[in-house]
Amino acid sequence: MGDLLERLRVRGWRMTAQRRVVAEVLSGDHVHLTAEEVLARASARxxxxxxxxxxxTLGELVALGEVAEVTTAGRAKRYDPNADRxxxxxxxxxxxxxxDVHPTGDPLTALPPSERHGYTLAEAAITYRGLCPTCTARA
Structure with missing residues (x-):
């Protein structure tokens, strides 16, 4: 079973057949599905x-902190099951x-004190943008 399912079991989350299918659809690395994509895959199962x-179910998983909502400009919200990492x-x-990417170094220390404007930093969310290999080949 996927990591998400195991985390939900440990939390004692009530696992109905419907909730289980949604969690199974979301399980895996580099999974960033829209709600409609989750619905289509869950309906197939x-x-x-x-x-x-x-x-x-997606709303509950986000509220639990087990799934993160990922938004990118002009696109539908996506759901990331790797919220624990x-x-x-x-x-x-x-x-x-x-x-998903895991750059080296601590992004919190990368921001110089002169650019913090008195804030006490708690987290950083970085989004790198570019063209994937498939779109680069088409260009």
């Missing part, structure tokens, strides 16, 4: 699952593909 159930994102400016 469990045809009776409703749109409301998928959306409610610190990482940043690499986004294709053309097709919107998102990959």
């Amino acid at each position: 469990l045809p009776e699952i409703s749109r409301a159930t998928v959306y409610n 610190p990482h940043h994102h690499l986004v294709c400016s053309a097709c919107g593909t998102i990959r």
Whole structure:
């Protein structure tokens, strides 16, 4: 089973068939699906699952902190099941593909004190943008 399912079991999250299918669809590395993509994949596995159930389950997973919402300019919100592991994102400016990345170094120390404007830093969310290999080949 995927890491997300295991984390949910440890938390004692009530695992209905519908919730399980949504969690299974989200499990894996570099998974950044829209709610509609989650619905389509969940429906393929469990045809009776409703749109409301998928959306409610995604909302619950985000509220639990087990799934992160990822937004990129002009595109639908996506859901990242790797919320338990610190990482940043690499986004294709053309097709919107998102990959998890783990750069070296601490982004909190990369911001010089003169640019912090008195803030006490707690976290950093970095999004790298460029063209994926497929879109680069098409260009």
